Amino acid sequence: MKKKLIILDFDHTLFNTTLYVAALRDAFLDVGISGAEFDAKRQYLKECCARVDLDAFTLQLAGNDNGRLHAVAHKLIEKRSQDFIFDDARDFITAHQEHFDIIIVTQGDDELQNEKITHSNLPAVTEVIITQQTKDIAITDIVARYDVIYYIDDKAKHIDEIKKKFPQIIAYFMQRTEDQPYADIPSVCECADHVITDLTLRLS
Numbered sequence: 495m496k497k498k499l500i501i502l503d504f505d506h507t508l509f510n511t512t513l514y515v516a517a518l519r520d521a522f523l524d525v526g527i528s529g530a531e532f533d534a535k536r537q538y539l540k541e542c543c544a545r546v547d548l549d550a551f552t553l554q555l556a557g558n559d560n561g562r563l564h565a566v567a568h569k570l571i572e573k574r575s576q577d578f579i580f581d582d583a584r585d586f587i588t589a590h591q592e593h594f595d596i597i598i599v600t601q602g603d604d605e606l607q608n609e610k611i612t613h614s615n616l617p618a619v620t621e622v623i624i625t626q627q628t629k630d631i632a633i634t635d636i637v638a639r640y641d642v643i644y645y646i647d648d649k650a651k652h653i654d655e656i657k658k659k660f661p662q663i664i665a666y667f668m669q670r671t672e673d674q675p676y677a678d679i680p681s682v683c684e685c686a687d688h689v690i691t692d693l694t695l696r697l698s
Contacts, residue, residue: 496595499640500697501633502619503647503668504600504611508583508693512673514574514610521570525562527555547603568609575613580670586693587617594644594697595620597636599629630655637663644697646690648674650681657685666690 505511519532535554552563596619600607607624625632629652637660648668667686669677
């Protein structure tokens with residue numbers, strides 16, 4: 495274990511989730527699910543349940559052919575996940591591996607997030623944490639192990655929660671030009687230490 499840690503969010507930080515969702519929408523269109531139904535059911539799940547469970551999602555769609563829709567989604571994730579990784583993500587991880595432990599912390603469905611990360615072909619990271627809790631709770635047992643911790647996320651809410659509990663963590667608010675669906679959701683405390691638009695930075 496190293497003395498310095500980088501904690502990375504996954505969706506919209508390492509992974510172009512906007513492109514992934516568009517590709518999944520197109521794949522479902524090919525098997526008879528309209529774009530309008532796809533959008534409505536996905537939004538419903540995000541609002542009601544705070545995460546998109548693949549089984550819950552496909553069970554809501556027309557025809558209830560859950561097995562077929564599930565297979566379509568898994569095939570897309572397996573074949574295309576590495577294409578959705580931002581060009582700078584692999585270089586960032588590789589550049590920091592020697593001197594930092596690197597952990598991915600992501601909220602969401604265990605199966606869906608694990609498959610996306612597994613098939614993304616990222617350089618090896620120290621640990622992957624998939625949680626349904628807030629991220630400050632998810633990292634509580636980790637923080638005391640390190641002298642220096644950097645945190646990068648595209649949601650101000652997560653940064654606020656982490657900085658309130660662990661003010662020593664240095665937080666970067668990710669606002670990628672091509673994929674920033676949460677950039678306009680305001681921070682409660684303006685807690686981010688820095689705002690970035692990519693992962694070309696090098697930490698020390």
